[in-house]
Amino acid sequence: MSASTRNANTPDEVRLLAREVRDKLVAVVIDANAYGAIGPDLERLGSLASALAKIDLQTWLPEPVVWEWAEHLASEWVAARNEAKKRLSHLSRAGLSAMAIQPEYKDRQAVIDEFIAALSRTPHVRIINLSGASAVEGLKDQILQRPPAKTKSDPKVKTGGSDSAWLRDVIKEAGSPNHLMFLSSDADIKQAWNTWGHGEPLMHTPTTIRAALFEDEPASLGDQWLVARYLSGRLPLDLDDQTQKEPGGHLVSTTPGLLDTLDLDWEEHGLTGGRLTRLTALAGLGNVLQEAAERYDPGNIPKSRKLRATVFFIADAETTDVFQFGEDEPVTESTASHTGLLTRTTLVFEVQDGKIISVHPDSETATFTASQYGDNWDAMEDVNDALTSVPGINLPHDWGAWKRNGEDTITVDGINHPPIEIQWQYNDYGGFTMLIGDEEAEVTCQYDDEAWVGGKEGFYMEPPYAVTVETPHLMGYGAWVLSAWVFKRLLSGDR
Structure with missing residues (x-):
């Protein structure tokens, strides 16, 4: 697996929170950025809320977060409608019959109303209304630039009042800041917690929250x-x-x-x-x-x-x-x-x-896309990552480097299939033949000498090594083509 694949926000390093910390929690609060810049994924939000309810945790949506989502989605709808009208006008101008687009919503307010209604219908999701007192304090934060409010962009624009307002409301609703976890990656929440003397907030993303809360x-x-x-x-x-x-x-x-x-x-x-x-x-x-x-x-x-x-x-x-x-x-x-x-x-x-x-x-x-590597050792590491994604696979004890000759055997537990045979091939940069039944895969580490530019004092324009895989049914660049072929062969011959 390439570095970008391996390190892409996986929950492997997240640990289950201590029981005493989990027992204090009342709710998980969803921030506006939890599911991206535009709005929520309602199916995933509903699934999370249902799972949290099973461990007696509530799912809270601050009202200003709902408003922010609704505005983003309404703007997306307006942009899509206007772009469609523009494109269709070119057809009409040329004397062609343009298909009329009948939007399901009358205007942007209808989009906002329907979205809020859909959120309200989502089981186990509770909208926390914005109180007047918190709205006033948030507005004072923004105008007076009291932390966690701030300015951004040029010219300077005061911002942060909305977040500080709803943060006050969820603390009051929970009874203590220690009773809350946030589904967010927003540094403003950390700043607010530190400014108000609450220490570090509990924050997770949709990718890591299960590992922190659930005993899977x-x-x-x-x-x-x-x-x-x-x-x-x-x-x-x-x-x-x-x-x-x-x-x-x-x-x-x-x-x-x-x-x-x-x-x-x-x-x-x-x-x-x-x-x-x-x-x-x-x-x-x-x-x-x-x-x-x-x-x-x-x-x-x-x-x-x-x-x-x-x-x-x-x-x-x-x-x-x-x-x-x-x-x-x-x-x-x-x-x-x-x-x-x-x-x-x-x-x-x-x-x-x-x-x-x-x-x-x-x-x-x-x-x-298929990975490229700085050296053939990195290429072999990607081959190893791909193969170990096959359940029950047992690689040889000395696996991990390209060999120039010899044979190895790989066994796979949990499936009824003969062992996999490996025949190492002599190659400047590495290669082997893998045999499963009556089919074989040719795996080769290749070097691209055109990746180097500039002569003796030059440099690599891109990593020069790549892995190619050739099989009767699958072929291409990348070690994961090999693991795909292994799955196909093992499952086709499973008895």
């Missing part, structure tokens, strides 16, 4: 292979055919970083969009957990249980570029396909009677 346990090897079989059975999956009613549930979520992953100068390209179009293969499982058992009344044992996993897929994407050089110039549109991407999503699986009956994402979907 590592899933059994059998459950890990249950997840792998279920996912493999749904692949390949054409995402363009997915609907909200798709049986089983979605396997991916929003992909906010897709255009950056593809290294497109998208901010200079007008209206540019990107989306995942296809999941090709399962490439890895990590951090597979069984959620903490629900509290239940005697005789009312839950009929299902839940598993959580960090899941890696090989995926394809499509980008669309709509560009206009000038107001009177024609609009140009182009699309491009991108194959062999790696995606990572946290998925939650509901298990009943030994079968997975539903699944939903509980994180954004991160995307990565």
Whole structure:
């Protein structure tokens, strides 16, 4: 796994809070930035609120946070409506019949009203109303520039009154600042806590909060292979055919970083969009957990249980570029396909009677292109990360470096399959052949001598090493193509 993949906000380093700290908590307070810059992911918010209710914690939304979300979403709706009208006007001007767009909402206020109503209907989510006294104190903070208020931008704009107002209200509602945890990454909350003498606030993100609050346990090897079989059975999956009613549930979520992953100068390209179009293969499982058992009344044992996993897929994407050089110039549109991407999503699986009956994402979907490496040791580390994402795999005790010759055997627990054979190949930078049954994969570490520029005093324009994988059915750059092939072969021959 590349450094960017490995370090991308995973909960592995987060520890379960001490029992005495958890027992003091009354509520988790959701900040405006918890789910990104625009607004919340209601499905994930509702899922979190439901889980918190099972451990007797409330989910609070300060009223100003709701207002901020509503305004952002209304602005998004206005921008989308105006852009659509602009594009359709070009067709009408040219004498073509333009499809009329009938917006579901009459105006931006209707968008705001519907969003607030949807939040109010979300089970276990409570909106904390803004009190007049806190509003006055927050306004005084902002005008008088009392901490945690501040100025930002140029020219200076006073800000911070909203946050300091609702922070006062949630403290009063909870009875003590020690009774609160925040779903936020906002430094202003820390500043407020320090200014008011409350010490350090408890703060987590949607990615790390479960590890801090819930006593989830590592899933059994059998459950890990249950997840792998279920996912493999749904692949390949054409995402363009997915609907909200798709049986089983979605396997991916929003992909906010897709255009950056593809290294497109998208901010200079007008209206540019990107989306995942296809999941090709399962490439890895990590951090597979069984959620903490629900509290239940005697005789009312839950009929299902839940598993959580960090899941890696090989995926394809499509980008669309709509560009206009000038107001009177024609609009140009182009699309491009991108194959062999790696995606990572946290998925939650509901298990009943030994079968997975539903699944939903509980994180954004991160995307990565094939890694390049500074040396062949880093390349081998990525091969190791990919292979150890296969449940129950047992690598040789001396695994970890490219060998020039010899053979090795890899066994895999939890699945009925013969051992995997490794034949090391002589290569300047490393390589081996992996055999599973009657198929083989050729793995090669390659060096790009054109990555160095500038002669003797030059430098690398980009890391020069890469891993290529060739198999009968999957091939491409990146170590995760190898683990995807391993999953495919093991599960196709599982008896």
